[in-house]
Amino acid sequence: MKKEKITESKGETYYIKGRGIPKGCKYCLKGEKAVLFLNGICQKPDHCSWYCPISEERRGKDITFIDEIKVSSREDLLDEFDKINAKGMSITGGEPLSEFNLEKTLNYINYVKSVYGKKFHVHLYTNGLNFNEKIANKLALAGLDEIRFHLPPNKCEKIKFALNKGYSVGAEVPIIPNEDYLNSLEKFILYIDKIGAEFINLNEFEICLPNSQSLKEKGYFLKKGTIASIINSKEAALILLKKLAPIVSIKIHFCSIRAKDFHQLKNRYSRRAKSIKLPYEEITKEGLLLFAQIEGKSENLSKLNEVLLSEFKIPKKFILKEQKTIKLPYYIAIEDQLIALLDEIKIEGYIMEITPFRQIIYQQITEKTPIKVYKQEVGLNEN
DSSP states (O other), rough: OOOOEEEEESSEEETTTTTTOOOHHHHHHHOOOEEEEOOOOOOHHHHTTTTOOOTTTTTTTTEEETTTTEESSSHHHHHHHHHHOEEEEEESSSSSSSSSTTHHHHHHHHHHHHHOOTTTEEEEEEEETOOOOHHHHHHHHTTTEEEOOOOOOOGGGGGGTTTTTTSSSEEEEEOOOOOOHHHHHHHHHHHHHHHHHHHHEEOOOOOOTHHHHHHHHTTBBBTTTTBBTTTHHHHHHHHOOOHHHHHHHHHHHHHHOHIIIIIIIHHHHHHHHHOOTTOEEOOOTTOEEEEEEEOHHHHHHHHHHHHHHSSSSOGGGGGGGSSSSEOOOOOHHTTTHHHHHHHHHTTTEEEEEESSSSSSSTTTEEEEEEHHHHHHTTTTTTT
């Protein structure tokens, strides 16, 4: 039996060397995909509803988001695609192929393909409950590139309807560290490999606020030192990956929570930050926007603004004066001369990190550090 090597990607995912990962995953890990959350409406199937991670804000509600942005028109999609220089879109929910959502899903696929062309990669996630030959053909005509099933055990054969339709066919399921579940999953992987599916994504089992009580009641707990990982999920995935690699030809890809919540997000934020960055802002390695913010009384800020322009000779484009704040590059604000001036005028200065959004409703302050403290933290006071 040939020994297969398990490789770790830069994004902290694992796959079988030589087989690669699904195309949709490649785009996601690079931050090149926007996520269309169609809405929170689904059939609530028993096999997955008990650990559903969808927030109360979205669950069961007919509200659409593209990444973090609430969608009020199709143009909202195009704006987000342009902001992150997207190479594709994933469609999730809720259930994109339910009777309630099917036409919406088809319309969105048709629309983005008509605007961005065939190369714009679109994949979707489905529980497959009402999937059939007719739906499979409609998705092909709309231009779908990839479909990912998360089926209940008694519906596995529905995957066959998607085969040979012109789009990539696979599955995506969580790794629940339960012996019966893992045995069933192993049989499922052998089955979809046999019928000719192209891939299966194994996701690290996630605990979050919406599902935490349910998971704890069933004996699943947070792994120490992580933000959302269930104990033994990753370990179980790697055991399964190594066991099946020599006996199947299908792509098997394990995606960690860190890959989703850090690498994908960081890369997408970096792409967005580059498109909206203002002259006084810098982009951090996490894809956040970094700048200095001076706060104080209007007359004191006006005085400071004059000094910045006349004595410090800072170009106007690097200064944004508002009623209660002045924003400017952080590297100017940490100069000793400017810090002394702030003390003299008796106004406060901070180094800010924010998520890369201009709309206040989506923008989050991730760090707000007094300038002197910031200098100490990064070691700029050292001789």
